[in-house]
Every structure is written in C-alpha cells, then in structure tokens.
Amino acid sequence: MxxxxxxxxxxxxxxxxxxxxxxxxxxxxxxxxxxxxxxxxxxxxxxxxxxxxxxxxxxxxxxxxxxxxxRDNESRDNELSQENELGFLEKLSLMMTKKLNEQVNNYSQQGKYQQAIPFAGRALVIREKLLGDEHPLVAKSLNTMAELYRQMGEYVRAEPRYRRALDLWKKTLGEEHPSFATSLNNLASLYVSTGEYARAKPRYRQALEIRRKTLGEEHPDVAVSLNNLAELYRRMGEYVCAEPLYRRALDIRKKTLEDEGLHYSFLDNLERAFQTRSSGQFFVMERPLRA
Incomplete structure (x- = not known):
C-alpha cells in the first residue's frame, strides 16, 4: 500500500x-x-x-x-472551551472524509476491497491529523480498515486494527457503549473467520449483553448478536444452544422488519441449523452477520 x-x-x-x-x-x-x-x-x-x-x-x-x-468578547472567554474546538474539528473531519468513505462503501459493495483500502487509509490519516490518535472517529476508521482486510482474508493485518479500535472505544466511550459492542462483535467475527471459536465466544456474548442493556431486548442489533452467537454454536456443533438463539433473533426481526434481506438471512440460518442437526453435516457459512 x-x-x-x-x-x-x-x-x-x-x-x-x-x-x-x-x-x-x-x-x-x-x-x-x-x-x-x-x-x-x-x-x-x-x-x-x-x-x-x-x-x-x-x-x-x-x-x-x-x-x-x-474573540474580543472577554465575558465569553470562560464559555469557550476545548469542547468547542473539538466539536469543530469533529465536524470538519466528517466533511473531509465523507467522499473518501463513500468510495470505500462503493468498492466494498462491489467486493473490491483492495481498491477500497487507499481511500480508507486516507480517511484514517486525516482523522488522526485533525483529532489525534485517541478519538472515536479514529477508532471507526480503524474498524473500517480492519473489516476490509478481514474480507480480503488478510487476518494478520486485520486483528491489530480491530484491537486498536476496541481499545480506543473502551478508552473514549466506555465498555457499555454500543460502539464498543460493535467492535467486540467485529473482533469476534475475525476469530470465527480464523476458526478460533474459543476466542470468539466470550466476545460475542459480551457484545450481546451490552446491546441488550444499552439498546433494549427488541433492538435489531440485539438480533444480529443473537444470530452471530447462534451461528458460532452451530459451527461448534452445539445445536441445542444455537436453535433458541436463532428463533429469538428471528422473532425480533419479525417485529422490527427493518431489513428484509437480513430477515431472510436469519431464516436461512435457522434452516441450516435444522439441516446440520439432523444430518450431522457441518455447514460453514461464508460470511457471518455483523453489525
């Protein structure tokens, strides 16, 4: 690169x-x-x-x-703080990286992850220049780059970026923020891709609990976490654990009806769970769902 x-x-x-x-x-x-x-x-x-x-x-x-x-209004000096400046920088960084991130999304949707990498890297550099190394938007850019590398199968490059994003969200937003849960979920998905199920399981479970607590039981992201954990159990051959999680995820999707494509993905996963359970076959899903 x-x-x-x-x-x-x-x-x-x-x-x-x-x-x-x-x-x-x-x-x-x-x-x-x-x-x-x-x-x-x-x-x-x-x-x-x-x-x-x-x-x-x-x-x-x-x-x-x-x-x-x-600037010449001394009475307002105390009202102007670093938060004002940081807010300005945040808005500017969003504006400057908007087109870059649009290119990343366009290439990603076409499966052209290699072409997306330079745009994601440029967005990361801009955010680091404007906001410093420890900011949630920097974590977001790191997560984007990690996801691109994961989709390309370059897990060695993906993991440190996922981990750094996770550390930044923990430091800046705390361990009970939805973004921290998303980062946990994505790191777990990496471990599923590498077959490290024992490392994926606690992260999926933690992400699920955070989302339940912060977003509520009926939130679509909770359904995604339930589905991912169920898919992990299915891969591990623990069908008794997987089936109720799939069903619960499907129930949430029926209520929210936010994404019809995702709804059918849940149905497909549930059907696979029954098929593999009855036949004893191990069906590997190419891309586990992530938030």
Missing amino acids: PTLSIVFPIEVTIERRNNMFWNRIIDRKSLGNRLFGSVFYKFVSGTVGYAVAHKPYSLEAIQAKTLRKT
Missing part, C-alpha cells in the same frame, strides 16, 4: 488577541494551518469576506465567523 501524506499550507502569522480561546487556536500551529491555511486566517481576521472564504469550506467559514465575533 503506498504511503499516504497530507501537505498542509504554510503558516500565516496574524496579530494575537487577548482571548484565551483564540490564543489556544493559534498556539496549536494552528487550527487554520492544519486545516485549510490562509483563507481561514484572512476570514477570521476580517481580511476577506464570507463570499471568498466559503468555497470550498462553507462549514469551516461559518465556524470561523463565529470565532471572529467572539
């Missing part, structure tokens, strides 16, 4: 203000320099107007305009 790099515009020096938030922005070498260069500085300092600055960064220009209005 070729090395990805981002070249940021040269730093533009402007007059510092006696505003705590504004000084922090500049001292970070700097928000504008890292994102979109001199247009940001000129707009915030009033050198250029909105009509010049808004293309192609309308969102950033609006945020910059807000900063300009508040």
Whole structure:
C-alpha cells in the first residue's frame, strides 16, 4: 500500500488577541494551518469576506465567523472551551472524509476491497491529523480498515486494527457503549473467520449483553448478536444452544422488519441449523452477520 501524506499550507502569522480561546487556536500551529491555511486566517481576521472564504469550506467559514465575533468578547472567554474546538474539528473531519468513505462503501459493495483500502487509509490519516490518535472517529476508521482486510482474508493485518479500535472505544466511550459492542462483535467475527471459536465466544456474548442493556431486548442489533452467537454454536456443533438463539433473533426481526434481506438471512440460518442437526453435516457459512 503506498504511503499516504497530507501537505498542509504554510503558516500565516496574524496579530494575537487577548482571548484565551483564540490564543489556544493559534498556539496549536494552528487550527487554520492544519486545516485549510490562509483563507481561514484572512476570514477570521476580517481580511476577506464570507463570499471568498466559503468555497470550498462553507462549514469551516461559518465556524470561523463565529470565532471572529467572539474573540474580543472577554465575558465569553470562560464559555469557550476545548469542547468547542473539538466539536469543530469533529465536524470538519466528517466533511473531509465523507467522499473518501463513500468510495470505500462503493468498492466494498462491489467486493473490491483492495481498491477500497487507499481511500480508507486516507480517511484514517486525516482523522488522526485533525483529532489525534485517541478519538472515536479514529477508532471507526480503524474498524473500517480492519473489516476490509478481514474480507480480503488478510487476518494478520486485520486483528491489530480491530484491537486498536476496541481499545480506543473502551478508552473514549466506555465498555457499555454500543460502539464498543460493535467492535467486540467485529473482533469476534475475525476469530470465527480464523476458526478460533474459543476466542470468539466470550466476545460475542459480551457484545450481546451490552446491546441488550444499552439498546433494549427488541433492538435489531440485539438480533444480529443473537444470530452471530447462534451461528458460532452451530459451527461448534452445539445445536441445542444455537436453535433458541436463532428463533429469538428471528422473532425480533419479525417485529422490527427493518431489513428484509437480513430477515431472510436469519431464516436461512435457522434452516441450516435444522439441516446440520439432523444430518450431522457441518455447514460453514461464508460470511457471518455483523453489525
């Protein structure tokens, strides 16, 4: 995979203000320099107007305009915090990676995972540059890359990315967040792909419990976790454990009717469970369902 790099515009020096938030922005070498260069500085300092600055960064220009209005208002210094800055960076990272992620999705839907990798890698680099190494959106990009590698059968490359995403979600969102459950689920799916069922089982079970607790018993993601755990039991030959989980997953899908294709996948899995149980054959499902 070729090395990805981002070249940021040269730093533009402007007059510092006696505003705590504004000084922090500049001292970070700097928000504008890292994102979109001199247009940001000129707009915030009033050198250029909105009509010049808004293309192609309308969102950033609006945020910059807000900063300009508040930078000399000392009474609002305490109201402006790092959360304001982080929120701005998050919105910007979403905007900058939107097209890249669309390309990833398009190639993935066609099964062209190798072609999707460079776009996913570029999105990851952008998010790391803007948000740092420890942010939920960075974890999301890592998870995407891991999933691409898993689909390609490159499990050695997939596992460390899954694990890093899991660690980031645990650190930033906690162990009872749906995103943490999704990460557990995906890592378990990797272990199913490699035949490491003993490592997959506790992760599927933990993901199921988190989803039940945070999303409720009737949520579609709970149905996905039930299906995945049932599929694991079926692969292990534990049909008595698999069947009720399949049936429960199917009941939830009937109630939610969110995804007809997924509904029929559950039916197929239940039918396989009966077939393999009666015949003694071991049927390997090519792609276990994931959230």
